[in-house]
Amino acid sequence: MNFNEKIRGFFANRNGMDHLGIFTFLIYGLLMFINVFVKENIIDIIIFILIFISLFRILSKNRLQRQKENAVFLTALNKFKNLFKSNKPKKIKIKKIKKVKVKNSKSIRKNGKVYLLKPCPICQNTLEVRKIKGERYVYCSKCKNEVLIKI
Numbered sequence: 001m002n003f004n005e006k007i008r009g010f011f012a013n014r015n016g017m018d019h020l021g022i023f024t025f026l027i028y029g030l031l032m033f034i035n036v037f038v039k040e041n042i043i044d045i046i047i048f049i050l051i052f053i054s055l056f057r058i059l060s061k062n063r064l065q066r067q068k069e070n071a072v073f074l075t076a077l078n079k080f081k082n083l084f085k086s087n088k089p090k091k092i093k094i095k096k097i098k099k100v101k102v103k104n105s106k107s108i109r110k111n112g113k114v115y116l117l118k119p120c121p122i123c124q125n126t127l128e129v130r131k132i133k134g135e136r137y138v139y140c141s142k143c144k145n146e147v148l149i150k151i
């Protein structure tokens with residue numbers, strides 16, 4: 001067995017680097033940077049603990065337990081990300097808007113509501129538009145445009 005094989009054998013079946021490991025390293029780097037200015041012993045101790053934890057996790061052979069920890073971390077990270085996400089739906093990009101004047105178009109009934117069948121002015125896909133007087137934007141699922149329909 002040569003040196004490379006010994007190294008590979010040593011790392012086989014060990015947890016290695018995962019998301020939580022990368023995160024720990026980022027925090028470690030950030031604390032190192034902060035401590036250049038702050039020079040607090042407590043930060044040195046935290047850095048030491050972080051190094052210990054990340055080495056322990058990288059070299060751990062209990063991969064199932066480490067994967068569980070990583071999953072808990074990823075769930076928490078997603079929850080944290082969602083705090084900053086607005087609940088508004090993404091606005092559809094309008095490439096082209098054409099006004100369509102409705103005249104004698106076919107209508108259908110769905111759940112007691114009347115819909116007019118209008119061709120999309122961009123791709124000619126049939127759009128179902130509620131039969132209510134006025135202008136409104138209708139999303140076309142085929143060409144992904146919002147088109148202004150006048151009834």
Ligand SMILES: [Zn+2]
Nearest residue numbers: 120123140143
């Ligand atoms: Zn269309």
